[in-house]
Amino acid sequence: MNTLVQPIKGFRDLYPQDKAIQNYLFSVLKKTADRYGFEQYDGPLLENIQIYLNKSSEELINRQTFQVKDRNDQTLVLRPEMTPSLARMVAKASQQLVLPIKLFNIGLRFRYEAPQKGREREFYQADYDVIGSNDILADVECLATAINIFTGLGATEKQFVVNVNSRSVMHNQLQNLGVNSDQMKPLLGIIDHMDKLSEEDFAKEIATLGLTNTEAVKTFLKNPIDPESDPYFAQLFKLLKIYSLDKYVKINPSIVRGLDYYTGLVFEIKPVEGMRRSLLGGGRYDNLVSTYDTSLNIPGVGFATSDVVLWAFAKDHDLIPTVRSKPTDVLVTVFDPSTVEASVQVVQELREKGINAEIYPQSDKKLDKQLKYADKNNIPFVIIIGANEIAKGTVVVKDLKTKEQREIEKEKVGGEMKLLV
Amino acid sequence: MNTLVQPIKGFRDLYPQDKAIQNYLFSVLKKTADRYGFEQYDGPLLENIQIYLNKSSEELINRQTFQVKDRNDQTLVLRPEMTPSLARMVAKASQQLVLPIKLFNIGLRFRYEAPQKGREREFYQADYDVIGSNDILADVECLATAINIFTGLGATEKQFVVNVNSRSVMHNQLQNLGVNSDQMKPLLGIIDHMDKLSEEDFAKEIATLGLTNTEAVKTFLKNPIDPESDPYFAQLFKLLKIYSLDKYVKINPSIVRGLDYYTGLVFEIKPVEGMRRSLLGGGRYDNLVSTYDTSLNIPGVGFATSDVVLWAFAKDHDLIPTVRSKPTDVLVTVFDPSTVEASVQVVQELREKGINAEIYPQSDKKLDKQLKYADKNNIPFVIIIGANEIAKGTVVVKDLKTKEQREIEKEKVGGEMKLLV
Numbered sequence A, B: 001m002n003t004l005v006q007p008i009k010g011f012r013d014l015y016p017q018d019k020a021i022q023n024y025l026f027s028v029l030k031k032t033a034d035r036y037g038f039e040q041y042d043g044p045l046l047e048n049i050q051i052y053l054n055k056s057s058e059e060l061i062n063r064q065t066f067q068v069k070d071r072n073d074q075t076l077v078l079r080p081e082m083t084p085s086l087a088r089m090v091a092k093a094s095q096q097l098v099l100p101i102k103l104f105n106i107g108l109r110f111r112y113e114a115p116q117k118g119r120e121r122e123f124y125q126a127d128y129d130v131i132g133s134n135d136i137l138a139d140v141e142c143l144a145t146a147i148n149i150f151t152g153l154g155a156t157e158k159q160f161v162v163n164v165n166s167r168s169v170m171h172n173q174l175q176n177l178g179v180n181s182d183q184m185k186p187l188l189g190i191i192d193h194m195d196k197l198s199e200e201d202f203a204k205e206i207a208t209l210g211l212t213n214t215e216a217v218k219t220f221l222k223n224p225i226d227p228e229s230d231p232y233f234a235q236l237f238k239l240l241k242i243y244s245l246d247k248y249v250k251i252n253p254s255i256v257r258g259l260d261y262y263t264g265l266v267f268e269i270k271p272v273e274g275m276r277r278s279l280l281g282g283g284r285y286d287n288l289v290s291t292y293d294t295s296l297n298i299p300g301v302g303f304a305t306s307d308v309v310l311w312a313f314a315k316d317h318d319l320i321p322t323v324r325s326k327p328t329d330v331l332v333t334v335f336d337p338s339t340v341e342a343s344v345q346v347v348q349e350l351r352e353k354g355i356n357a358e359i360y361p362q363s364d365k366k367l368d369k370q371l372k373y374a375d376k377n378n379i380p381f382v383i384i385i386g387a388n389e390i391a392k393g394t395v396v397v398k399d400l401k402t403k404e405q406r407e408i409e410k411e412k413v414g415g416e417m418k419l420l421v
Helices: A016-035 A058-064 A083-092 A136-152 A167-176 A181-192 A199-207 A214-222 A231-242 A307-316 A337-352 A367-376 A387-392 A410-420 B016-035 B058-064 B083-092 B136-152 B167-176 B181-192 B199-207 B214-222 B231-242 B307-316 B337-352 B367-376 B387-392 B410-420
Strands: A046-048 A067-069 A075-078 A101-110 A122-131 A160-166 A249-251 A265-271 A280-284 A300-306 A330-332 A357-359 A381-384 A394-399 A405-409 B046-048 B067-069 B075-078 B101-110 B122-131 B160-166 B249-251 B265-271 B280-284 B300-306 B330-332 B357-359 B381-384 B394-399 B405-409
Touching: A016 A101, A016 A122, A016 A136, A016 A307, A046 A083, A067 B067, A083 A122, A083 A300, A122 A136, A122 A307, A136 A160, A136 A231, A136 A265, A136 A280, A136 A300, A136 B337, A136 B357, A160 A167, A160 A231, A167 A181, A167 A214, A167 A231, A181 A199, A199 A214, A231 A249, A231 B337, A265 A300, A300 A307, A330 A337, A330 A367, A337 A357, A337 A387, A337 A410, A337 B136, A337 B231, A357 B136, A367 A381, A381 A410, A387 A394, A394 A410, A405 A410, B016 B101, B016 B122, B016 B136, B016 B307, B046 B083, B083 B122, B083 B300, B122 B136, B122 B307, B136 B160, B136 B231, B136 B265, B136 B280, B136 B300, B160 B167, B160 B231, B167 B181, B167 B214, B167 B231, B181 B199, B199 B214, B231 B249, B265 B300, B300 B307, B330 B337, B330 B367, B337 B357, B337 B387, B337 B410, B367 B381, B381 B410, B387 B394, B394 B410, B405 B410
Parallel strands: A160 A249, A330 A357, A330 A381, B160 B249, B330 B357, B330 B381
Antiparallel strands: A046 A075, A067 A075, A101 A122, A122 A300, A160 A265, A265 A280, A280 A300, A381 A394, A394 A405, B046 B075, B067 B075, B101 B122, B122 B300, B160 B265, B265 B280, B280 B300, B381 B394, B394 B405
């Protein structure tokens, strides 16, 4: 086979059955946004590389993104994430926006990484953000929204866990354990990937920092934090209890999130078993908008998840429902070229009644082939109009599930079919 | 203002109100696909440049597309159109697909052209294709689907016209007027842009071809074609009459469509007045799949339209309805930090009842500010729970439209609000 028929590596061909599953995932994401009050927005897929340099090194961006040179030799980046675009758009419209504002985006993102289970180079990401509130209520609303996505998919607390932490609490607690400001950033870097390290490698990496109290830091990182150890966590769990969501959430000191822009709450949702990949991640970023204009003091908190990872998770837990990709409820067959006119009249009548209907798009195929088409496409009803029916002013309706068929008056076909579909 | 807050040229920031309008346009496009039996699919946004070289010169593609070099120095193209990806996907799955198949895609396309009214560098395009039928019924179904998009927007035959032509009919008729095979391709090129030429320039361009019968060709091109002049057109109009769609359609010899791959029917929808830009275009392409595998003889017919041009058309004709961007039906206010618990209980109760509800995400703002938030966001109902209400076990519901407010039992709030929204 011609290799050109394959998509490029890490990119997906979505044939109708897969696209229908993706649309189901999108509908869960959109419904959650609606239920929790997030308005949809969108921004460009290509952005000037400058907007990503605020928070990452150029070297990292060059390694992890797809780039385009425009005709003025500017480097444009296929957006790897939405938050920098969001911060740009908030900065641009800061005079017009009614704050706080809850925003939702679902769109493509691109990362030049090795594809693996739950990760492609091209994927959809859904982002939910609350902009303009520094209140812990906004943090909890984000957690509630995130949890609703998973319960909306039919998952339970036995299948996913929300790991929460706080950058600022971590900072304070580590400082109390003697970590100085030079050691803080590299230590957070080690914590960010400690899940992937052996006990030994973890110890080695920690040793390089020259901490005054290595053992105490290790003990702190390896053990659960008591919510009562800090006023932020105490208040967070008090609120989560009122939301009846505390059963989903655990404080986990190993969660710090890789991105530099987080300032407070950070969280990740992970499967309890199976994939080790994070399913959703987010946190509070109170200084991101001010990188555009230091006079703009606009706090934010939000999170993102991807269709690829949700799909893998839902599949692992048998949570993908049966979805029909073919919208058609009634197929009007074409008995032979001489009966086209009658079939066209019926299909148009059905459509005018608001029924999803199609006419078999070829007038010279055997009825048998047309019935097979309906069957393979899961079209529930078929209408047959031969010369006899035309003479009598009737049509034959066949229910492909029950195999029953009956004759009805052609004039009444729209109304009768409307009751069936 | 920092220039970095602007999107790059030809790319759009869609704040919620604009995104809601775009979603409305998407819903019309999707509903039409459903009504006419088209299944949704999608493919990659980046494709190997090779798949476009089948039908256009590399020079043209380099001039009109955004390109990415991958790490193997392969040139990837941000898809400028969907049809080549579709042909690739059909060729790849030709053994599995049930043909004929009706396919619908809505997705981003990118063209490196000068932005103007109805045209951006980044835009959504909706593609509708019938693959695997060479029957004129498939042609007419495409025309019917295309027309339904415009009637679905509320447009009438006074506002848009469907110009149809046929590449093969043109070929025959021009041949009969003495055009030889060397002259045919450059002549079609002139015809494709003759709308934009003055009478004089048109005559000049035609003259360069050295036709044997220039005047007859000019007369043919400048005058309507009688449907009865050709069996294809005669049958097309016979069917269009049965569909009751003939009033929208005109044969126009100046429509040939620029793309090389069209083989039969070609058509464009244009506004009757205003913009000269084509709103939708398509045609029959019977040899496109065989460019991947010459053993695959799979005919196709389809068309595409863009959100940008539909938006401009709908705006020109005042066809854009009022759309709400904020999904929230009920805002639960937070009277003061001491009442947060009661407000959270109510908002969660509403959400469990399937109501789109939000809690004001800050507990230290005056009620007045919260009511303004509801008002500016067009949220129809507000719930207020102060210390008095908590004591009585009630909540106050305020209808922001009628300004009426009433007190209801907190226990019944879910059921009562469900009746209102």
